[in-house]
Structure formats: structure tokens, C-alpha cells
Amino acid sequence: MLTDLEVGLYIFMLATFLGLEIIRRVSPLLHTPLMSLTNAISAIAVVGSILITGAAHASTLTRTLGFIAVTASMTNAVSGYLITDRMLKMFKTRKPANRPGAAQ
Amino acid sequence: MLTDLEVGLYIFMLATFLGLEIIRRVSPLLHTPLMSLTNAISAIAVVGSILITGAAHASTLTRTLGFIAVTASMTNAVSGYLITDRMLKMFKTRKPANRPGAAQ
Amino acid sequence: MIETAVQYIYILSAALFVFSLKWMRSPTTARRGCFAGAAGMLLAIVGTLMRPEVVDYKLIAGAFVIGIIAGVPLAYLMPMTAVPQRTALSHAFGALAAALVGTAEYYRATPHGAVMVALVFETLLGFLTFTGSMMAFGKLQEILPQRPITYRNQNVINLSILGLAVAAGVWLTIQPEHAWLFPIFIGLSLIFGVLLIVPIGGADMPTVIALLNSYAGLSAAAMGFALGNRLLIIAGSLDGSSGLILSIVMCRAMNRSFTNVLFGAFGQVQATAGGPHEQRTVHSASAEDAAQILDSARSVIIVPGYGLAVAQAQHKLRELYDVLTRRGVDVKFAIDPVAGRMPGHMNVLLAEADIPYDRLFEMDDINSDFAQADVALVIGANDVTNPAARTDKSSPIYGMPILDVDKARTVMVIKRSMSPGFAGIDNPLYYLDKTLMLFGDAKSFVTDLVKELSEVAKAA
Amino acid sequence: MIETAVQYIYILSAALFVFSLKWMRSPTTARRGCFAGAAGMLLAIVGTLMRPEVVDYKLIAGAFVIGIIAGVPLAYLMPMTAVPQRTALSHAFGALAAALVGTAEYYRATPHGAVMVALVFETLLGFLTFTGSMMAFGKLQEILPQRPITYRNQNVINLSILGLAVAAGVWLTIQPEHAWLFPIFIGLSLIFGVLLIVPIGGADMPTVIALLNSYAGLSAAAMGFALGNRLLIIAGSLDGSSGLILSIVMCRAMNRSFTNVLFGAFGQVQATAGGPHEQRTVHSASAEDAAQILDSARSVIIVPGYGLAVAQAQHKLRELYDVLTRRGVDVKFAIDPVAGRMPGHMNVLLAEADIPYDRLFEMDDINSDFAQADVALVIGANDVTNPAARTDKSSPIYGMPILDVDKARTVMVIKRSMSPGFAGIDNPLYYLDKTLMLFGDAKSFVTDLVKELSEVAKAA
Ligand SMILES: NC(=O)c1ccc[n+]([C@@H]2O[C@H](COP(=O)([O-])OP(=O)(O)OC[C@H]3O[C@@H](n4cnc5c(N)ncnc54)[C@H](OP(=O)(O)O)[C@@H]3O)[C@@H](O)[C@H]2O)c1
Ligand SMILES: NC(=O)c1ccc[n+]([C@@H]2O[C@H](COP(=O)([O-])OP(=O)(O)OC[C@H]3O[C@@H](n4cnc5c(N)ncnc54)[C@H](OP(=O)(O)O)[C@@H]3O)[C@@H](O)[C@H]2O)c1
DSSP, X not given: OOOXXXXXXXXXXXXXXXXXXXXHTXXXXXXHHHHHHHHHHGGGHHHHHHHHHHOTTOOHHHHHHHHHHHHHHHHHHHHHHHHHHHHXXXXXXXXXXXXXXXXX | OOOHHHHHHHHHHHHHHHHHHHHHTSOGGGHHHHHHHHHHHGGGHHHHHHHHHHOTTOOHHHHHHHHHHHHHHHHHXXXXXXXXXXXXXXXXXXXXXXXXXXXX | OHHHHHHHHXXXXXXXXXXXXXXXXXXXXXXXXXXXXXXXXXXXXXXXHHSTTOOOOHHHHHHHHHHHHHHHHHHHTSOGGGHHHHHHHHXXXXXXXXXXXXXXXXXXXXXXXXXXXXXXXHHHHHHHHHHHHHHHHHHHTTSSOSSOOOOTTHHHHHHHHHHHHHHHHXXXXXXXXXXTHHHHHHHHHHHHHHXXXXXXXXXXXXXXXXXXXXXXXXXXXXXXXXXXXXXXXXXXXXXXXXXXXXXXXXXXXXTOOHHHHHHSOTTTHHHHTOOOOOOOOOXXXXXXXXXXXXXHOSEEEEEEOHHHHHHTOHHHHHHHHHHHHHTTOEEEEEEOTTSSSSTTHHHHHHHHTTOOGGGEEEHHHHGGGGGGOSEEEEESOOGGGOTHHHHOTTSXXXXXXXXXXXXXXXXXXXESSSOOOTTOOOOGGGGSTTEEEEESOXXXXXXXXXXXXXXXXXXX | OHHHHHHHHHHHHHHHHHHHHHHTTSHHHHHHHHHHHHHHHHHHHHHHHHSTTOOOOHHHHHHHHHHHHHHHHHHHTSOGGGHHHHHHHHHHHHHHHHHXXXXXXXXXXXXXXXXXXXXXXXXXXXXXXXXXXXXXXXXXXXXXXXXXXXXXXXXXXXXHHHHHHXXXXXXXXXXXXXXXXXXXXXXXXXXXXXXXXXXXXXXXHHHHHHHHHHHHHHHHHHHHHHHTOHHHHHHHHHHHHHXXXXXXXXXXXXXXXXXHHHHSOTTTHHHHTOXXXXXXXXXXXXXXXXXXXXXXXXXXXXXXXXXXXXXXXXXXXXXXXXXXXXXXXXXXXXXXXXXXXXXXXXXXXXXXXXXXXXXXXXXXXXXXXXXXXXXXXXXXXXXGGOTHHHHOTTSTTTTOOOOOGGGSSEEEEEESSSOOOTTOOXXXXXXXXXXEEEESOHHHHHHHHHHHHHHHHHHO
């Protein structure tokens, strides 16, 4: 009944509105980790990359490009989530802490 | 590629999240007009009602039910938007106003 | 081609609904929001009429005319104090439409699988919201008794009816051909809607209405699933989430839980458990005395409540505001979030009387000002000024956010008698030494005050 | 069957992404948010691998292994101060993936119509974000010159290249068979990405990175349209809107417009227009003097800035905080929204050093406290303390929100020289009578301060 394009437009509209609403309320305290999180989410390109690379009768060109794409987005995803978590670990609430500052 | 149900679920999820985000931020000042606005929006049932009523080979039962449904939701839409607007008109910013209170 | 155009119109319509709600956030954009909502609805209707499936326009046109003829007066003739009732009635209409579409669709196509599940949801929610909203309307309009009606095993009975309705629904989804079951299913849904509201007190209706709003929205969304229509899903779920949030906000503001509102039979228990009447003294005063005190005050905080709405005294109050302001008194209005019977009730009421809303202060912003105020003038408010909410852990309203009127130098309370407010409990405020009770109907008492003050003004 | 299961997995994955961003709102739930995001990604990958179209797993497995081997050290070995660079590099990877998928899809299927439009968008945005992010990385890592590079007709040239790229894209959507055009289209996109960044100063990179984040997201969303994949559309548009909001927030915080950031060649103009150097006197002091003043203060507000990050002095600063707190001094940290080079840069830095974040105050909350503070200790901050932003309409940073350090009784500024900060302008604060300049690298100077204070403590 609906073409892919029309469904896509519905979803694009709703997701964009939703993104704008949510992000506007993130405290500036967390803007740096947020940027690195959304960066990790942009590794979603991995979905397309897998489809290209794993397809049945893919040409060598397609496979090569797909392989690079999967590698790039996988690196992106792994490092993105890990570093975001590393950053966020620093934000955990602490007791008014009086252990002497752990020098590097 | 996707069934109607799956598309529906995507859209339902996004729209619900979006609704929750937006409404949570409405100032309590406007909760009463908001309720009457969303009430008017629920007149969207008019879409289904029209489809039922106007269909080509509709039975008398279907037409009767559809007719009632269109009437009910149309009343709902018209009165809903008009009364919301009437309420909101009262909220317009005024100069520190010193005309004597207009008794009813 | 046309089908594609319709989809774009629908997408635009959905976007307009989203903007409509976004713009409701602030009073400056709210009217634009209402307009966007109306435009979205218009597009939805136009788009639907354009669809090739729609071939017969006669009935539709007739229904439109009736709808407009009925809708316009409903909007313009209703007094503002009747907003809760009107909303309830309107919900009943919206839900009825959804339920009837579901019914018609069942008899037309007898769908199977997921579509039938959606259809059952739509019909169940639609019919129960219909009767539930009619009941709410009746209670608010005082056609039906306001007090909660309870009987033994009520919850068990209600839940059994719901259980039966759901069972019928499940059966229908498995074997949609059992057409004899459908009317039974409808009947059970209708009955459950009635029973749901019976044990809820009239004053809890606004919360219930918000919840019913949510159901009506979900019913429309289910219709969207049944008809494969995305616009219905979007508008329905926006509505559904909005109703949910509003009812949560209202429950929280009253410091009560959902379950307590739905099953607590609030308003009855407290009324009987009002406690023994100790013989305590109150000070009362005449309009003349009160006017003198007001005239010599430098700052007055006015606390409006439900009684102001009942007495329709908002325009007179505006006059009082004017005369006091002219005499150099600093007048503020303190708005409790749960004053009145609808969220924002007082705001709407005072706005109707043209009281500038930079003089209206939310509870959190003004509570610290009471200590500096010469007079706190309470007009038809009761529970929202009850200090027991702050101090008395055993009070049913303990924890409810209240206005600290008892901190003011002098407290004046306009109400008709010593009878309690919505929560049905006594108010220790009235027995304070600094409190003056001004007995009378809010409208006539404020009128007297204005008269007295104008005379003082002329004399000066 | 499997296709249906995949769709449910995708819906769950999309919901997890939404929750992930929602939970990023507050530090208490942020880690859960990160986890939800990772879970969403995992589901997306699992769901995709389950699809019947995917038959060959060898290459994919290999790529996964490489990705993990490369990703883990990238996350754990990077120092926190290199976060901006890492983000830039990561964007480059993400965008490259999107661009390559678009390219591969073009050569595989040569699609027409709307799908080709989406594919062109995807490829254009992907490639320009790729080179743009690599340039940004180079500038931040100081492989490339930090300063903006400008030449005559720069904007005209850039826009022509973009125009050519778009023209090629339009032609390709009309006649997708022209395979010879595709490499040209790619080349133009790549070049435009480079040229876009050349005229932007290194210090504006964070804003640009946020914008590139937005492009990368939109590119993924376009891929979703091209492949008919809703999950890609959702995740892509969440990303796109997030990047947009962040870059707007950053521009606004610097009181500059988008156009000014992108085309203003900021950092060069101001450096040359630094103005004539009047011979004005400054007071400087030694660590010993400074320690004495700090020791006798009752309340100290510390203002960290970019120099703290450069000197990696956060851990030493923590020691200073400890020793002062032990000596009974009330120490607060004032965080300007644009201090450092990334939004929240200072928060991350101070959190890394374990400074309790109930001691960190946002600008609006602390600005009124400076008047009561005995000492404002500025460490490696410059522009965010420049009173010219409040008073001097002609200053390029006029209107930028700053910390009112000049209201404190005594101001101490740790920096290496009199040279300006990011905006390239002089700071009148340094010439005030109450200001003491503490010249030196932030880390070594704070170390000295700690040493002096500990000696005072021992002596006492
Ligand atoms: N706002 C909401 O969304 C909402 C929703 C549901 C429930 N509620 C509940 O409603 C209550 C609201 O508190 P409230 O202080 O506004 O009202 P209230 O506690 O219900 O008290 C209203 C008072 O007004 C007096 N009154 C009635 N008619 C009057 C008239 N014509 N002239 C003068 N006085 C009149 C009544 O006393 P007399 O009879 O002696 O005159 C009564 O004590 C709270 O308990 C709240 O939890 C609020
Ligand atoms: N936060 C963001 O999101 C963001 C993004 C883009 C741009 N910006 C801009 O960046 C600026 C941030 O202001 P800011 O006050 O934090 O920094 P700033 O104005 O750039 O000043 C940093 C100061 O630190 C000193 N410094 C550098 N290395 C040092 C070291 N090792 N030890 C001691 N001092 C050192 C420098 O002076 P010496 O060379 O004399 O030592 C310099 O004056 C604002 O103009 C803002 O608009 C911010």
C-alpha cells in the first residue's frame, strides 16, 4: 500500500523531531560524551556494509568496498562505545572524597 | 518488503516517544487547553470514519455506523479546536492593563 | 498517483500535529499550535476524501454539516467553568467514532490475524472510553451523584467483567467468524466503561478524563493498525502519550497513585472519616472590616481555588484587583498546581477575566513571599491552603504541595461555610488567630469588598 | 519468517538507540545510555547477519576482527585530551563506510528514481564528511597548520566545486547509466570536503566536528532510504539532529553564527588585528606569594580553561583542591560553557581527576558568587574571563557569556605568557590592580603551589 519512500519519509520525520527534542535537553555537562556516543551510533552504517559485503553474487569491487566499509564502521562502533563509557565512568557520583589526588 | 504491521510498529514507537518528550515539557499553565487540543486531535478517527462511510459497496449497517462516526468526530474536531482557541485567546500577553474589569 | 499525493498530505498533516503540540509549550506560541492542529486535521480530511476508495460523498457531507452545526455552539456557548464536562463529552464522541469504525470494519471484512487484534483493541478501548466518558460527564455536570458509589467485591466484579471482555476479544481474534460473539464483546466493553467510573468521586474526574484521553488516542492508533493508516497511528499515539503524561502529572500533584485514583473511592472514605468536631473558635469578619484591612495593606497575595470557579467570581475579582492596584497595593496571585478541578484551571479562569498573567505566580515562585505579605486573601480555596499537608503525617493529603498562606501576617478566607473541600477534611488554617473567615458566596462577597473599597477611595 | 524476526530486532534496536540518547540527559543514567546504545548496535548487527541475503560471512568476520583489534586500543590508549581528534577520526570512518556502501550499491544495481536520489545524497555527504573529518583531525592533532588558510575568491571557488558536485549528482539521478560520471562525482565530493575545512581555524574544529556528525548521520539516513532500511533512517536521523543541535549550541555559546564559523576564517583576522600594544603594567607574583594569599582566603573559586587541558594539570589541580580544602578553604570550580575546546571539556577533565562534581558550578549559578570570593584563581583560561565581552561592543567576543572573575577580591591568573587565547585578543583583566599574573606552565605552577601550601601546613 505504501512505497518504501513514503514509509521512509514518515520515519525520517518522526525520528528527526524526536532527536531534536531529546538532544536539546541533554545537559551541557555531557555534551562531549554525547558527541562521542552519537558518533558511535553513526557506525550503524555497518548494517548497509554487511548487506553489501555478504551478498550472494557480489563482484570483487563490491566486496572490497564492503570489506573496507565493515572494517571502518566496526572500528568506529567498538572504539566509540568504549571511549564513551570510559569518559562516563569519570562522571559517577562520588562521596565528597578525600583520598589524595591520584597523580597520573 | 515490510508488512503494514511492522511499519506500524516503527511508527507507533517513534510517535509515542515523541509524544512523551513533547508533552512532558508543556507548562502546567497550559494543561487545560492542551487537554482540549489533544481531545480535538483524537477526532482523527474521522479518517477511518470517512473511509467506512464512503466505501463503494457499503452495507446499510456500515453506512449507518460510519455516518454516526463521521458526525461524532466532526463535532469533536470543530468544537475542540474552537474552544481551545477560545481558551488560548485569554492567554495573550497584555500590557499591565488598567481598563476596569469587564464584568460579564 | 493520487495515492502518493495522499501520503504526502498525510505526512504533512502528521508533522502539523507534532508542531501543534510543540507550540503548546508556551503561551506565546500556543494559539499557533492550535491553528496548526486544526490545519493538520483539515489536511487529514482532505487527503482522505481524495482517496479513490471514497466514492460516496452524500452521507459524509451530511455528517459534516451536522458536525459543524453541533460543534460551533458547543464551543462558543459553553461557559469556561464547564470545560471539564465538555472535554469529557468530546472524548465520548471521539471514542464512539473509533469504536463504530471498528464495528463496521468487523462486519464488512471480518479480518484475521494482526489486523483483527488491532480491531479488537480499537473496539474495546473505544466502547469503554465512550461509556466511561459519558459517566464522567454525568458526574461533572452533576446529573449523576458526584460521590463515589461502592459496594462489596466491587473490584472483583469489575475485573471479572474486564476479564470476560478480554476473553471474548481473544476468542474473536482466534475465530473471527463467530459473529454472535461480537455484540457480547461490545456489551461487555460498554458495561466495563460504566463500572470503571462508578467508584470514582466526581472530583477525581479530571484525572480520569486525562486517562480516558489516553485510551481514546490508543484506540485511534489501533484503528491505524487495523486500516494500515500511518497518520492514525501517529495522531493516536501522540494523543495516547499526552493523556498518559497529563494523568501522571495530576496524580503526582495530588501526591496520589494511579491505583488510588482508580480504586481508592476517594472522597467517600474521607467524608465519613472527617473526625470528631472539636469545638474550636474561628474569627469571622464583615466585608467592611476586610476592606479596611486590605486598604491599609502594602502587599496582598490572592489565592484562588475551586470556589472561585463555582461562584464565577473571576470578573469581580478582576475589579477587586483593579481597585486595590489603584490604591497602591501590590497584588499578586498565587496559583497552586492542583487548585480547582483541572490542571491550569485557575490560569484559565483568571485569564478569562483579563488579569495580567505576569501577576500570576506558580507555587514554587511565591511560597517564600507569603512571609512578607500583609494579607493572604483566600477565595474559594481550601485543600491547597491546608497546613496539615505539611505537618500531619496521618492526613490523607499529607505531602500534597500547598501554598504557605499561614505565613502571611493576616489570612482572610472567603467561603460559604465551614464545610470541607475536595479532600473532605478539616482545615486547621481556619482556627488560627490571624485568620479571618469571610463567610459568603465568593462573587457576592468580592462585590461587597469592591464596593467598600471604592467608597473608601471616594472618601479619601 | 526470518525477515519478520529481523524487523522486530530492528525495532528493538531503534528503541534502544532512542533510550540511549534519553539516558544521556543526566550523569546518573548516562552509562546506562551508553550501554543501551551498544546493545542497540549489537542487535542491529545480529539482525543484519540473520538476513537471508547475507550468505558470505568470511569477509565480514575478517572485517569484524580487524575492527575490534583497531577499535579497542583506539578507545583505551587515547588520552582524554585527545577526545576531539578521536571523534574527528571516528567520523571519518563512519562517513567513509556510508560513502563506500553507496558506491558499491551504485555499481551493483545502478538504481533509478528516488533510490538513486538517496544514493547520491548518501555518497556526496559521506565522501565530503570523510575528507572534511580527516582535515579536522589533522588540524586538531597539529599535523596540519591550525590557522585558517585563506586565499582570494575562496568562497566562490568552494561553492563552485560544491555546485559541480551537485550538478554531477543531479545528472546521475536523471541518467544513472553514465557510469563514467560517478568517479568524477566522488572526486568532487572529496575535494569539497577538504576545501570546506581549509579556511576554518583549528580552534573552531569542535563546532565543525559536530556539524560533520550531523552530515554523517544524514548520510546514514540517506543510505536507509536507498536500501529501504528503517533502522538506518532512524539511527541516521537521530544522529543528524543531534549533531545539528550540538553545533548550534556551540555557536550560540560563542555568540557566533554558523556562517561566521564556516566562512569567517576566525582566528586569523583577529590575530593580525590584535591592536597596538600599549605599554600597560601587570603585577606578577611567585608561587610563594600566591600560596600565602590562598592560604589566608576563606573562599576560592577556580576557573579552569583550555590551558589546563594543554598542560594536563588536572591531577595536580586535584591535589591543590585537596590541600586547600584540608586547610579549611571553601573551594569551588566555575565552568564556563565554552571553556576548553569541546562542550563539556572542563567537566570531563575535572571528572578525570576525580574532583567531586558537586563542587563544579555552571556559569549562571556561580557568577553572582564572585563578588563574595576572596580569590578567583584562573588556570589556563583566557577568553572566558575577558571582561571586554561584557563591555566592549567592538570586541569580536562581545556578547559571549563569560565568568565575572573581575568581581572577586583578588584575581590570580596562571598562564605562560601574555599571549592571547583562542579569540586572539587582549584581555583587560590582566591589567587590573587586583590581578596577579602567575607566569608558568599550569602543571608545574600548580605543583609549586601545592608544595608551598603543604609547607605552610607543616609549619603550622
Ligand atoms: N487541579 C486539578 O487538576 C485537580 C484535579 C482533581 C482534583 N483536584 C483536587 O481539588 C482540590 C482543589 O483544591 P481547592 O483549594 O482549589 O478547592 P477545594 O479544596 O475543593 O475547596 C474549595 C472550597 O471552595 C468553597 N466554595 C465552593 N463554592 C463556593 C462559592 N460559590 N463561594 C465561595 N466559596 C465556595 C468550598 O467551601 P464552602 O462549601 O464552605 O463554600 C470549598 O471548601 C485539591 O484537593 C486537589 O487535589 C484538583
Ligand atoms: N568549549 C567549546 O566548545 C569551544 C569550541 C570552540 C571554540 N571555543 C573557544 O575556545 C575559547 C575557550 O576559552 P578558554 O578561556 O578556555 O581558553 P583560551 O581563551 O583559548 O585561553 C587559553 C589560555 O591558556 C593558556 N595556556 C595554554 N597552554 C598553557 C599551559 N601549558 N599552561 C598554562 N597556560 C596555558 C594560554 O596562554 P599562554 O599561551 O600565555 O600560556 C591561553 O591564553 C573560547 O574563546 C571559546 O569560544 C570553545
